[in-house]
Amino acid sequence: MDSGAVSTTGDRADRTGDRTGARPTGVGRAATRTSPKHRVPGLTGRTVRRSTIRAPAPLISATDRGAGTMVLVAGSVGTGKTTLLADWAGELERRGDLIAWASLDREDNDPQVMAETLLGAVRAAALPTAPWLADEPDQSAVGAVGQALVTRLLEIAATAARHVWVVLDDLHLVRDPRCLDLVELLVRWAPAHLHVIIGTRSDPGLHLARLRLEERLVEVREHDLRFSLDDTRELLSRHDLQLEDHQVRRLQELTEGWAAGVALAAVSLARGRDVDEFLGEFARSDRAMSGYLVEEVLASLDAATRDFLLSTSVLEDLTADLGAAVTGRDDAGALLDALSADNAMVTVDRVGTPTYRYHVLLRSYLGAMLEAGSVRGAREVHARAAQWYAAHDVPGQALRHAEAAGDLDLMSDVIHQHALHLLLDGRASEVEAAVRTVRTDDPVMTAVAALASLDLSDPEAARRQLASLVTGPGSWFTEPEPNDLTGELTDDLDVDPSALPLERLLSVGLRWLAFVGKDTVGHPDGDATDSATDSATDSGPTSADRLAKGLAAELNSTYSTWSEGHPVPDRAALRALADDVRPDASSRAHGPGHGLAVGRVPHAEADLMLLDQLTSGDVLLGSGRFGEARAAYASALSTARAAGHQLPALQAMVGMASVAAAREDLAEMSTWSERVLVESQATPWAGSPRLLPAQVLAGWAAFNVLDDATARGRNEAALELLGVVLSMMQEQARGGAEAGAPAGEMSTAARGLEQLARLARMLEANLDLIEGAGQPGVRQDVVDRVMAGARGVGEVSMTSVLAVGELSRAHRVVLLAGFPRLAREVEQLCEGLPGAAAEVATMAAVRHLRAGEDSAARAAVAPVLASGLPTDLPTDPSPDLKADPAADPAHRPVEDSVKAQGDAAAALPERPRLRVAVTAHLVAAVVAHRNAQPTVAHEELVAALTLAAPERALRMVLEVAPEVADVLAAGAGRFGELEPFVGELNVQARALADLPAEPLLDVALSARELSLLRELPSLLTVAEIAQARAVSRNTVKTQLRSLFQKLGVGSRRDAVAAARRLGLL
């Protein structure tokens, strides 16, 4: 911090020093440093304190309503709004209040960006009083929209326990109603200690009238902002000008108290103009006041400086380096320094690389002059700026300036070089817009546009774009080269290495489409015949046909690429990879314009390779090829790390976590998912739907090691985000053409989401059960939810692996809640599934064990134990429970490729089903323990722990039965290298409040009552029941009364419902 930048006002300098000094500056927290957007603009020594407009205090009328105050500062350009707000900020902070500052710009005209800005401002403000915020990933808020975001903002503000003033400067730049809705919500819900200050050039469409009525609004309008005579005099004196009283009054009249006018006049006068002469000319001038004054200021500068200002005026933020590149002047830095030192129209932000900014009024005039002078000149400047930004890897700005330069070739160059970079940084919408502007029939552009569409979740557009490519002349599909995907450009050494090879773009696009698009990816067979009849005149195959063929070929080659010669890295190597966070990777700025200092060579090739690896991972994971998917994600991670791409690295780790979860590799699952949470926090991607799997899995990871509080927190965040994402998808589906599309048409991505939702809901059920263990109502409710999910497993298309996992989780919840009958039902649901035999046997064994049926439990696990360790379920990608794969032609390409590659996949070593093995051994151990066979018990326990320890599967061990703790205690001191794990288990076993498996009815039903209960759902009358049982009607009535009483119901219908809930029917 160079405090010399802020000249005379000492308190201001101190305050600014404070703000930055308090921030953690370590590498890992680099991103939490306040962004320039959230820094209160520095005031210079020439700033006039507006004694007439004091900083606002909370309105009593608002506080009485328990609501915050809103302050509207509305004034035209140059009326000193920002200066006033900055001055207020200082005053408010001295009062002990907190300032959440946001300098809005055009980029905030996007709900997502606006949400991030608001959140960033409030977090930065609350950080000094609530330092834990820095460590707390904001999972729920970014990515959340509307109410969820505002709720989170209010929560953070509440932690501060002081008055928080959210300052939104330049709100007029934000016009999107969804963005303004956020502000509206914030204002509407603001509690008594949260206030909103808005600086704007045009009244916002907030309900100002209502706020006025509620007496919550303070208005500072244009006439309040006018410089008084005293203000004018003070400003002049700060420029060391001593004017006569009548001269000051004259200037005040001529400028009409317009702050910028007085300031501009002061600059001119300070450069030695004779006061009376200046005022005379000013009065006679028939030009607009602003124009006259700006010209006066420019006239006072030497020609070289003027030219410099002119040609740099197209840039909003300017560094010395960029200024030099655009103007060709080596002394740009010194020049800017000098300008900012004595000209009120040039301000500087000295945190980090000094960044200069021209006053918007000056910039507007300069821009107009530049255009008027020669359009070519302006374009040249834009083009040079574009090149500079492109070379410094700020592709967003590069595109913008290339567009302003009207240079489509340059734009196209930038797209060729940087489009993938932009995509990987999550800025697909900019790419899409740019490609639309360029509008060429360049196939590479079309392919890039398709990738952007895919990233924007518009598979239909992508399908059209890809289809248009494959019907073009010389399409590559005729000769698909299966091995052109490995990322080496060995055979094309003469090709420009920075250009994007079309084939590989296409193959990435197709693979991505296969993952994101609907399953019905054209019908290879059906369409072929259709097209033969449809288009007799068209000799070639239709585009849909070719697209489908291309897709099939692509999947095939993906499988073959990754099944051969890609060694799966071992854990140690992966850990090293996880920790290899390059400092520059985490601190890379995301806003355009703020990352100017970092210069990197464009790496189109590396970007493409990265996309290639990521999409491969997704496709492989989606088709159940976990080993290969893991290898693909690992490669993607190392590529992303090497290139410093943050979002793709996170996505790769999400992939690793998902693969680990699918393989029941608990240790890896928690490593990767937690890693994602840690690394994503304080980045724009925290809480992004893209990282949702990591959130859900991190919740489970905490749950697996019995950290219920953490699990609950993470899971709630995940559920909230899921809700948002699912509602967005529903909206999309409604907008889609086919209303009521069958569930079978879900895309792979949508199925993944459904699976995540199931996982999160199951975890919620588990946690609810643990918290509400003592309350039958809670148990009942949890079991109802879980059973509804379990019974629905057959309804949705889900691979058998996933279905078995879901049912196994449901089984544990139901059993733990004390509903053995329902647990039996879950086993039956599971029985029909391929490869579930061992799983079902283990489930039954645990149920028997809990019921005290030792021999039955023993018998159930015997075959599992006898067969050695059960192996993984078949990694068959296709068998959906509902959709018959053979009936759906879309599955055929996948299936064919499976057959072709089946042997390779089967040969890969798969991990044993961990839970089945651990549980089976533990059941055997507990049975032996109960039957006084301590040696057997110990052996089986050790066998189970040997498997569980490397995964730190604490809950998996302890939840089998309460007696596991007893067996552990009996073997104390005899566990050897397993001791640390056993120690952890012992600690947890004491803390773990196991649910007593007590019956839910206070009084057990008699055998007669039970049998009578079974008759109730029938349509038999009491008389008929009595007749069938050969008893009197009154006997039946007595038994019914007793039954109703025990069930706590008043009617036959309620009795049936209650019995069903309890699992008695």
Added chain:
Amino acid sequence: MRYEFILVEHIPDVARSAFPELEESTVAIGTTGSVMYGDVIDAPHLHGILDRFQDLGFTLLELRRLPD
């Protein structure tokens, strides 16, 4: 300052509430348009009104300051 706004479209009743500070003239312009007038505090207020016209999809045909 009082301003008069002439719009190409007739403002439907549902949108009237978006302009509580303006009144609508009963004199019809052509066959469809609306004439609104009212007190405007300052330039930001004026631009706020223009923004609202735009947000609601109305086309501003004419705008002038009325003699106070």
